[in-house]
Amino acid sequence: MSFSSFSSLRSNLVMLALFVAAGLVATQRTCAQQQVVLLRGVRLIDGTGAPPREHVSLLLRDGRIEKVGETMVVPPGTQVRELSGKTVMPGLISAHSHLGLIVDDAESSATGYTRENVSAQLKQFERYGVTTIMSLGVNRDLVYELKKEQKEGKLDGATIFTAGRGIGVPGGAPGLQAAADQIYRPATVAEARKDVDELAARHADMVKIWVDKGHGSMPEMTPEIYKAVIDEAHKQKLRVAAHEYALEDAKQLVVDDVDVLAHSVRDQVVDDAFIQSMKQHKVWYVPTFTVDESFFVYAGRPDFMQSPFFQQAAGPKLMAKFDAPGYAEKVNQDPQTEQHRKDFAVGQQNLKKLFDAGVSVGFGTDSGALPGRIPGFAEHHELELMVQAGLTPMQAITTATGDNAKLLHLTDRGTVAAGKRADLLILDADPLVDIHNTQKIFAVYHDGRSIADLPVN
Numbered sequence: 382m383s384f385s386s387f388s389s390l391r392s393n394l395v396m397l398a399l400f401v402a403a404g405l406v407a408t409q410r411t412c413a414q415q416q417v418v419l420l421r422g423v424r425l426i427d428g429t430g431a432p433p434r435e436h437v438s439l440l441l442r443d444g445r446i447e448k449v450g451e452t453m454v455v456p457p458g459t460q461v462r463e464l465s466g467k468t469v470m471p472g473l474i475s476a477h478s479h480l481g482l483i484v485d486d487a488e489s490s491a492t493g494y495t496r497e498n499v500s501a502q503l504k505q506f507e508r509y510g511v512t513t514i515m516s517l518g519v520n521r522d523l524v525y526e527l528k529k530e531q532k533e534g535k536l537d538g539a540t541i542f543t544a545g546r547g548i549g550v551p552g553g554a555p556g557l558q559a560a561a562d563q564i565y566r567p568a569t570v571a572e573a574r575k576d577v578d579e580l581a582a583r584h585a586d587m588v589k590i591w592v593d594k595g596h597g598s599m600p601e602m603t604p605e606i607y608k609a610v611i612d613e614a615h616k617q618k619l620r621v622a623a624h625e626y627a628l629e630d631a632k633q634l635v636v637d638d639v640d641v642l643a644h645s646v647r648d649q650v651v652d653d654a655f656i657q658s659m660k661q662h663k664v665w666y667v668p669t670f671t672v673d674e675s676f677f678v679y680a681g682r683p684d685f686m687q688s689p690f691f692q693q694a695a696g697p698k699l700m701a702k703f704d705a706p707g708y709a710e711k712v713n714q715d716p717q718t719e720q721h722r723k724d725f726a727v728g729q730q731n732l733k734k735l736f737d738a739g740v741s742v743g744f745g746t747d748s749g750a751l752p753g754r755i756p757g758f759a760e761h762h763e764l765e766l767m768v769q770a771g772l773t774p775m776q777a778i779t780t781a782t783g784d785n786a787k788l789l790h791l792t793d794r795g796t797v798a799a800g801k802r803a804d805l806l807i808l809d810a811d812p813l814v815d816i817h818n819t820q821k822i823f824a825v826y827h828d829g830r831s832i833a834d835l836p837v838n
């Protein structure tokens with residue numbers, strides 16, 4: 382045998398091996414996709430805000446909901462799950478979370494945006510029934526690779542949408558620890574427009590800006606810069622979400638055509654002029670109570686900190702920080718703690734006022750931005766905080782499902798209906814009776830797949 386024929390035989394064998402391997406992978410994935418599952422006899426909260434329906438069955442096929450009905454013919458080969466007494470609702474959607482900013486669940490890090498760390502966080506969101514997240518800025522460009530891999534079915538975890546790096550201020554917000562390639566900080570209008578064009582070229586899903594002077598401690602993004610960002614983003618068919626804090630900034634951003642306010646207004650109670658302006662400009666409002674509450678709540682050792690549901694999400698290193706001697710004293714003696722408490726209370730008042738006036742309210746937590754804003758747990762806790770602010774459980778759930786899909790322009794999810802993605806939370810108890818029951822997770826389906834390793838409730 383000549384060397385060339387040997388080498389061609391070898392390359393044929395390699396090709397054959399690759400072909401077989403590819404065939405196996407394809408078969409495995411096809412099997413997973415084609416598994417047909419019937420969830421029978423549930424109470425259904427469909428994410429539209431409609432009253433719950435009883436004794437409903439859902440047929441899932443190829444990652445989608447094929448049928449929703451009271452009686453149903455069971456196709457041969459269907460896996461039937463008898464679920465009477467359980468409640469099914471859409472998987473949660475967070476319109477404001479972050480990835481790769483915390484390492485070991487416990488420390489902020491400028492070097493945490495790694496494939497390994499981000500993947501682990503995506504899996505934690507998914508395990509807790511948060512099946513879709515908008516990673517709203519401070520992402521490395523790795524995020525676009527991960528998104529692509531998810532589309533190809535090669536990466537598990539919550540489905541990512543992203544604002545890419547986001548646009549901050551030189552020497553100003555965001556004050557988060559991040560590498561230089563995780564954030565744009567344009568000094569001029571021309572740079573700002575160039576940064577937006579780069580986001581558009583990379584197919585970011587949204588543009589994030591920070592408009593906050595940190596109680597006078599930081600330079601603030603000028604209206605000249607953010608107007609340019611908003612204008613350029615809209616030219617590129619991208620919408621703009623703003624981090625803001627103060628009513629005055631929020632008012633100006635709304636007039637200047639921002640699309641989403643990504644935090645509560647919380648320096649003061651909102652006025653009617655602002656409410657009217659929000660409605661007139663059709664701007665979405667995402668409260669993120671977790672931001673303020675996470676600065677002080679753990680010092681008070683609330684009961685939920687004893688639950689495995691919380692502790693599994695927090696992880697041992699963060700738990701050790703909370704349990705360390707002097708933790709509560711340090712928080713309570715911090716001069717900023719009183720401010721955070723006030724901000725939280727004003728934010729709660731503002732949500733109720735804006736919601737009742739008919740402003741479009743979405744759902745987010747800022748989970749993953751700092752330790753204590755705990756991916757997965759934060760979303761369930763945020764629902765409780767919205768109810769504490771005066772929304773009904775149904776209203777809170779709808780912001781985090783059907784309404785958030787509208788906010789993010791995602792027509793394929795957020796509600797339970799034929800044709801939608803099979804992203805579902807199955808609960809042991811009814812969250813309309815007690816919103817805390819969203820934490821009683823029996824099962825999570827994401828893209829029609831049952832997620833293992835559920836958090837203990």
Ligand SMILES: [Zn+2]
Pocket residue numbers: 477478479517747750
């Ligand atoms: Zn954020």
